[in-house]
Amino acid sequence: MTTSPLVSNGWYLGAFSDEVGRTLLQRWILSRPVCFYRLRDGTVTALEDRCPHRRFPLSLGRLDGDVIECNYHGYRIDDRGSCVGVAEQPDVPRNAKVHRFPLLERDGVIWIWTGDPEQADPALLPDTSWLTDPGWTHVKGLVPLKSRHVLLVENLLDLTHETFLHPTSIGNAAVARTPIDVTSEGDRVSFTRHMVGIEAPPFYQRSMGLTSPVDRWQDGDFHAPGVFVLNIRLAPTGTEEPEGYHMKVMYGMTPETGTTTHDFFVLGRDYLTDDAELSAFQLQQQLAVMQEDVDALEVQEVMVASETVPMTESSIRSDVAGIRGRRLLERMRKRETPADGARSADRPRPVSGPAPTPTPAPAGVVGG
Ligand SMILES: [Fe+2]
Secondary structure, three states, X not given: OOOXXXXXXXXXXXEEHHHOOOOOEEEEEOOEEEEEEEOOOOOEEEEEOOOOOOOOXXXXXXXXXOEEEOOOOOEEEOOOOEEEXXXXXXXXXXXXXXXXXXXXXXXXXXXXXXXXXXXXOHHHOOOOHHHOOOOOEEEEEEEEEOOOHHHHHHHHHOOOHHHHHOOOOOOOHHHHHOOOXXXXXXXXXXXXXXXXXXXXXXXXXXXXXXXXXXXXXXXXEEEOOOEEEEEEEEEEOOOOOOOOEEEEEEEEEEEOOOOOXXXXXXXXXXXXXXXXXXXXXXXXXXXXXXXXXHHHHHHHHHHHHOOOOOOOOOOOHHHHHHHHHHHHHHHHHHHOOHHHHOOHHHOOOOOOOOOOOOOOOOOOOEOO
């Protein structure tokens, strides 16, 4: 597993809505530089962050209305990615254009489609209405991770690691000893783990004021290639659904390069929603847990990348979801043609001749 090709045809979490405004934001996604900004009417835009002139980052330019003026030689690029002139010079270079990525802004999240724009279907994203539901409150953030995307996917699909990696917060022996049920359908892999009559892990004791024994539900949905949602419920043992304390964590697992990943998260809860102190505690704990994962995945990445003599990997029953997730990514990648990650601006263009006809984006999608 020394190389892990990335899936281009998928929605990835590009940015939180409140990260993008009238200041140009650069973020590398699937080894491509992306320049995010908002138009004067508030619409969000993402362009390939290379000036079509000499590849200078557009994000180092300046916004003039909705047009970016490159800070190197003054090429002016509009929100569709087309050059509309060069400052102080009379001619408009023909066919000078950069890729505009399809985007979908929903519930405080900006999703970016990195592959073939014609396949950017909003229906592929999971329901995220809980992110704006007034009955929920949230903390969120972005953790940089120097490991390949698939290692994070497998980390989240096999939470038995909580027992060993997170024993002071969310893990205890009950997690690893309780088997999961795994289902998959289309581009989704799901698991459920129902722990009955267990000791409440420290994070949940403090978050919910629960005393043992408790019942704990841990249901995960991997929406390949880039989204994982964990549904958590804790309640005193014997409490009927839907009572209890509910939490959700959404991870946006966005490859930055082949070996680094943006690990976005939103953690929500449906109880004590006005308790700012509890929110601060949960954010601090979530970041501490994620740092334990980052530390583990980064040394795992070193071991994976440095393997010169292929070794036979051993797996056990609890790996079923992780292996299905890994294989799903491999199948999705095989479904893609080389062009899927290289449509529009990346496709070689003639030096002269008419500009390519833009493909209309599916309903609800900006750009493409
Ligand atoms: Fe973890």
